[in-house]
Amino acid sequence: MNAPPEKAAPEKAAPAEPGHVLRITLPVTGMTCANCATTVERTLRKKVPGVSRADVNLAAETVTVEYDAAAADLQDMAARVADAGYGLVLPRAGHDVQADATAIRMQEAAAQRRAFLVGVACSLPLLVLSMGRDLGLLGAWAWAGWVSWLMGALATPVQFYTGWGYYVGGLKSLRAGGANMDVLVALGSSVAYGYSLIVLLFPGIGGHVYFETSALIVTLIKLGKWLEARAKGHAADAVRRLLELAPATAHRLDDDGERDLPVAQLERGDVVVVRPGETIPVDGKILDGHSAVDESMLTGESMPVDRQPGDRVVGGTTNHEGRLKIEVTGLGEDSVLARMVRLVEEAQGSKPPIQRLADRVAAVFVPVIIGIALATFGLWWFLGGAFVPAMIRMVAVLVVACPCALGLATPTAVMVGTGLGARHGILFRSAEALEHAHGLRTVLLDKTGTLTMGSPAVTGWELAPRAAVTREELQRLVAGAESGSEHPLARAVVAAMAGNRLPEPEDFTAVPGRGLLASVAGRRVQVGKPVWLEESGLEMDTVHERIAGLEAAGQTVMAAAVDGELAGLVALADSLRPGAAAAVASLQRLDLAVVLVTGDNLRAARAVAGQLGITQVEAEVLPDGKAAVVRRYQEGGRLVGMVGDGINDAPALARADVGIALASGTDIAIEAADITLVQGDLAGVVRSLELSRATLHTIKQNLFWAFFYNVALVPLAAGALHGVTVLPVFVRDLHPILAAAAMAFSSVTVVMNSLRLGRRRLV
Numbered sequence: 001m002n003a004p005p006e007k008a009a010p011e012k013a014a015p016a017e018p019g020h021v022l023r024i025t026l027p028v029t030g031m032t033c034a035n036c037a038t039t040v041e042r043t044l045r046k047k048v049p050g051v052s053r054a055d056v057n058l059a060a061e062t063v064t065v066e067y068d069a070a071a072a073d074l075q076d077m078a079a080r081v082a083d084a085g086y087g088l089v090l091p092r093a094g095h096d097v098q099a100d101a102t103a104i105r106m107q108e109a110a111a112q113r114r115a116f117l118v119g120v121a122c123s124l125p126l127l128v129l130s131m132g133r134d135l136g137l138l139g140a141w142a143w144a145g146w147v148s149w150l151m152g153a154l155a156t157p158v159q160f161y162t163g164w165g166y167y168v169g170g171l172k173s174l175r176a177g178g179a180n181m182d183v184l185v186a187l188g189s190s191v192a193y194g195y196s197l198i199v200l201l202f203p204g205i206g207g208h209v210y211f212e213t214s215a216l217i218v219t220l221i222k223l224g225k226w227l228e229a230r231a232k233g234h235a236a237d238a239v240r241r242l243l244e245l246a247p248a249t250a251h252r253l254d255d256d257g258e259r260d261l262p263v264a265q266l267e268r269g270d271v272v273v274v275r276p277g278e279t280i281p282v283d284g285k286i287l288d289g290h291s292a293v294d295e296s297m298l299t300g301e302s303m304p305v306d307r308q309p310g311d312r313v314v315g316g317t318t319n320h321e322g323r324l325k326i327e328v329t330g331l332g333e334d335s336v337l338a339r340m341v342r343l344v345e346e347a348q349g350s351k352p353p354i355q356r357l358a359d360r361v362a363a364v365f366v367p368v369i370i371g372i373a374l375a376t377f378g379l380w381w382f383l384g385g386a387f388v389p390a391m392i393r394m395v396a397v398l399v400v401a402c403p404c405a406l407g408l409a410t411p412t413a414v415m416v417g418t419g420l421g422a423r424h425g426i427l428f429r430s431a432e433a434l435e436h437a438h439g440l441r442t443v444l445l446d447k448t449g450t451l452t453m454g455s456p457a458v459t460g461w462e463l464a465p466r467a468a469v470t471r472e473e474l475q476r477l478v479a480g481a482e483s484g485s486e487h488p489l490a491r492a493v494v495a496a497m498a499g500n501r502l503p504e505p506e507d508f509t510a511v512p513g514r515g516l517l518a519s520v521a522g523r524r525v526q527v528g529k530p531v532w533l534e535e536s537g538l539e540m541d542t543v544h545e546r547i548a549g550l551e552a553a554g555q556t557v558m559a560a561a562v563d564g565e566l567a568g569l570v571a572l573a574d575s576l577r578p579g580a581a582a583a584v585a586s587l588q589r590l591d592l593a594v595v596l597v598t599g600d601n602l603r604a605a606r607a608v609a610g611q612l613g614i615t616q617v618e619a620e621v622l623p624d625g626k627a628a629v630v631r632r633y634q635e636g637g638r639l640v641g642m643v644g645d646g647i648n649d650a651p652a653l654a655r656a657d658v659g660i661a662l663a664s665g666t667d668i669a670i671e672a673a674d675i676t677l678v679q680g681d682l683a684g685v686v687r688s689l690e691l692s693r694a695t696l697h698t699i700k701q702n703l704f705w706a707f708f709y710n711v712a713l714v715p716l717a718a719g720a721l722h723g724v725t726v727l728p729v730f731v732r733d734l735h736p737i738l739a740a741a742a743m744a745f746s747s748v749t750v751v752m753n754s755l756r757l758g759r760r761r762l763v
Contacts, residue, residue: 021052024074025064027101028056029087029108032169033181035366036086039173043084048077057411061105063088085172116226119162119219122154123212130212148209152200155211159193163218179366185221187370188398189214192736195391208388213736217399220740250281253325263331270328274319282315283330283337291322352435354410354699361406361707369714373397376718392736396717400739401710405746409702412754417695424762425678426688433674437658437692439639443587443685444618444630444652446644447598447608448488450662451584451682452574456489458496459555460571465542467567474568476502478560481518481525484508489558490516492572513599513622515558523563527570529601530559538566554607556600576611583682584612590689597621597629597642597652626652643685660685687762698757702750709746713739 028040037056040063044054050071056063065077078088089101129151133142141147160167166189169182193214200209250266251258251273258273263281266272271287274280280293292304295317304320307313313326314336332338373394380390414431421428428434445451463471479497482490484505494502505518505525515528526533530547534540538561540547550557550571558570587594595616596609605619618629626642630652633640642649642656653659653673661673662680677684715721717734724732734742 020069021066022069023064023066025062026074026077026091027089027097027104028061028063028081029089029101029104030169031056031058031061031086033058035173035179035181036169039084039177040081040086042177043080044077047080048072051077057415058408060411060415061101083175085169085175112222112226115162115165116219116222119158119215119222122158122162123215123219126151126154126212126215145203148200148211151209151211152197155193155196155215158215158218159189162222163189166218179370181366183366184369184398184401185217187373188395188736189217191391191395191398192217195388210392213392213395216737217395217740220737220744221399223744247279247281251275266328266331268328268331272326272328274324274326276319276321276323278319280313280315280317280319280324280326282326282328283335284313284315284326284328286311286313287325287327289322289324291324292320294318294320352410352414352431352699354435354696354703365401365406369397369401372401372714372718380719393717393719393733395736396734396739397714399736400713400717400734400743405706405709405750406703408747408750408754409706410699412751413695413698413702413757416754416758417691417698420758420760420762421688421691424684424687424691426684426691427676427678428688429674429676433658434692434695436639437641437675437689438696440592440641440658440689441638442593442595442633443641443643444595444597444626444633444656445584445614445682446626446642446649446652447596447600447605448574449645450577450643450649451580451596451608451612452576456492456556456572456574458492458570459573462546462569462571464566464568468565469562469567471568474560474562476500477520477523477525477562477567478527478570480520481505481508481516481527484518485510485516489556489572493558493570526561527558530557530569531601533559533561533566536561538564540566542566543569548603551601551603552607554604554611556604576608577681580682581612583686584614586683586686587689588613590686592689595633597626627655630655641689643682645680660688691760691762694757694760698754702753705753706746706750709742713742 031037031040037058040056041054044051044063044065048067050068051065052068053066054063067077074088074090078090081088087104089097089104091097092100129138129142129147132138133147163186166182166186170179170186173179173183192210196209196211196214248263249260250263252261252266253271253273266282272281272284276291286307286309288309290306290308293307293313294304295314307324312329313324315330316337330336376397377390377394380393381387384390414434417434418428418431428437448456461471461475463469463474467474469477475497479493479500480503482493483502485491485508487510503521505520507517507519509517511517511528511532514532515526517524517526519525526536530540530543538559540559543559543566546569547557547559550569555571555573558572560567560570584594593616594614595618596605596612596614597618598605598608599621600608600619602617602619605617609615609617621629626644626649630640630642634657639657641658641660642652643660643662644650644653645662649661653661656674658675659673660675660677662677662684675688677688713734716731717739719733721727721732
């Protein structure tokens, strides 16, 4: 097992109550292919009591584990994984686990580079000697016995130094009850090397050695793994770039003036100074100063945003103009940047459903290939009567069939896709959400705060015919009653009376989705939806026509009664979000059915829908009814997405196949959602769906080429086209050296195809 660079005891968690499930993502070392990932997962699930789930991300080289903290501990997990031939990097006091993992992998990379250089140094002379001798370019001396011994001497360090890791990894995987890529490479190269060694010791068996074959197999595959590791590193760049955004130091303002100190030493409530051109080091609230802040790292938008006292700012964004004094409100794991990184890492560590097919294939792939290789050897030896051609074809089958590309097809695309999303302010909670989003056929859009700004304003007060109060009394009584509510409409009414002294409400009762009752200045006030007041027994005939006219104009109307008599109407309107109409049109162009869902009345809802080009409306939906609306649309078997921002949207967001929350909304809505849009506008919905479709397209391309590669080249390596003489020899008979090059190339091709996704522009 690989150990961290320094010896230190892992952090010990406090004893946990039974049934307390924890989730942790840990770096894994020593994995080389999809079968390695399967072995690690199987080891954790089956050999560590208390582990309920283990998902390996081969591209990120991590495992996400869910376990009962009372039944399992990290040390036991690490020990079991070590027995299987791999390493878990555990968190340690005073150490960053990712830094430990990076240090280990740098050591491994250095060792791999040395091994590769030894392979190149020995394999190139071998290739020159072998090809020169076979083509008659070196003269008769090349067939002398000592030349074969020289070739054996050159091949030995490649086989047992450059290729030693394949023996170790293969044996450990077999001991753990699986078979990984190392088994195929070790078998293929060992057969060629072993046969050549026997010929060297017993010349009567044959006159040709294949040391160059064994050496080049090992060296080319080592080259492929090195290129693959570099490409995987690029795939993980998005998260690393996020982590590098926040500066390490800050200017803290003390009684004695400014003092520079590490961000890690700051505390909540501290005040920091950020000068023009500097990066804001922490999440905070502006106490003094005005500036334009570049929030592109957070939202993907390049235009700076004006910020002033009272506004929130996020660590990692850039202060363009003024000098700012900022009160620290978020540090470390509680910062927006840290939460973004955590969401991206969790999404990258999870598996989309499409990965299950690849996992099932990988689990049985190596044993099946070994069987095919043995059958190929036996069949060609039986049919042709010649041992060497049969052996060469067996080696080619073993080498060409490595399942690396299959294991990398999905996780690399997920890593790049979620990283691209993070750069554009789109945070996927899981890879499953990323996959499901591409299959959405219906999108439900909450109105208030999602399609609209969520900040309604009073547009008018109207007295009812024969009202027993004056206009001023109506305003004071209604605003006084509404001052006891936190509803957006209530806040708008109170804001309309700013500067006036309002009476305090007593005996306040809120009726969700309807309105409120309260005693104000000794009078009983009822305010809410007109239909509710009518159901309460009030005569509303005199205002029906006026209500209909206001609602037809897209305004929301509240009726007010004082002491059991209709007193008047309050009209409010909420402006549409900028770009809402364009976003709706884009969703419709994606062949999605767009539905507006609101608790507002039908006429007002239709007025807003008409401005946006939406034809399907679900109006007068109570707060607990949105989830039922989602369920009803799901009954047709269609995948349904819900977009919202409020507490009342949380059940629907959780119920939907994909819940999308605007980050400008409430924390509970964001927690219930599968996708969070950091920028908080509807254009992000379109981008998230386009990104999902692009990522799934890339995954399908990767899986197709991974499967096609093996389906095409395994029969070719087995000699299926040997009799088709019109084809070139290298096509009819795939030499093991070409097989090794093709195998290495396939993995790199899959990763590079995934990296193409990172260059995609999201409109």
